[in-house]
Amino acid sequence: MTLPDYPFASHFVTASGHRMHYVDEGRGETILLLHGNPTWSYLYRHVISGLSDRHRCVAPDHLGFGLSDKPAHADYSMRAHVMRLEAFVQALDLRDVTLVVQDWGGVIGLSWAVRHKALVKRLVVLNTAGFVPRTFGELASLRPVPWGFPLLWSLRIPVLGELFVQGMAGFVRYLVPLGVHHRERLTDEVMAGYLAPYPTWASRRAHLASVRQVPMRPKDPAWQLLEETGAELDGWTVPTQIVWGMRDPVFVPWFLEEFERRLPNHAPTVRIPDASHFLQDDRPDRITQAVRTFMEAAAGRADHPLHAA
DSSP, X not given: OOBTTBOOOOEEEEETTEEEEEEEEOSSSEEEEEOOSSOOGGGGHHHHHHHTTTSEEEEEOOTTSTTSOOOTTOOOSHHHHHHHHHHXXXXXXXXXXXXXXXXXXXXXXXXXXXXXXXXXXXXEEEEEOSSOOSSHHHHHTOSSOOTHHHHHHGGGSTTXXXXXXXXXXXXXXXXXXXXXXXXXXXXXXHHHHHHTTOOSSGGGHHHHHHHTTSOOSTTSHHHHHHHHHHHHHTTOOOOEEEEEETTOSSSOHHHHHHHHHHOOSBOOOEEETTOOSXXXXXXXXHHHHHHHHHHHHHHHOTTOGGGOO
């Protein structure tokens, strides 16, 4: 598959009985980059190109996404994605990873990380969540209003979700652009890249399964998973770099501030005023520079404050 700015060789591994696709570029310390919904490893194409000269960049496609298998009856719950990530990491024998997460990739990656802290050397947190507000009311009271949540929740409506997400490829065609500030960068060729792995109704099944797991109440499985993960994140002294698109309609600054509070060993946060939810397309240069600086500083000085417990 030839796509703009994605000249990477494809690799495949069997994890939990299914074939998962991944990119594996460069040599050096391992950076594990996890995408969310409805994207795939293509999301990180610029970041991989910018970091693989000095680091090994590994970017898998979750099951049901990208070039990974899309079985009709697979378990696409977040807990199942976490288990498959565990199998993926074991299969590649990844250690001392710098974990980069965004969107559902944060829920999956951070839920895996807090259960395997010995394998995680550093965290890089892009717009995502690893916890939930204490109550739905607290979520509803956030300011600025995370107006993206009601839009996503509406896709739980039977028939509407199927028609929009699976029938129209609407999540990719219409909602991805809503999450990018510099929409001029989403050229026809780039949008074709995002759409390429999803040509049919059936190939978009995981998109719908994921959006219907957006937690609305404490009884929801994803809410419970995030409560567990958040409890384990609290006070974790892993060296952390937060990079945040400040125009995100979903992950408003409350989430950023919670990460800063829960992960005390964090470098100064990189706030990007002209980036939204998919900041990898808005400002990949800022992400690349932040990750490079963070890793070089942490590796180059034994007394660097990020190493202080």
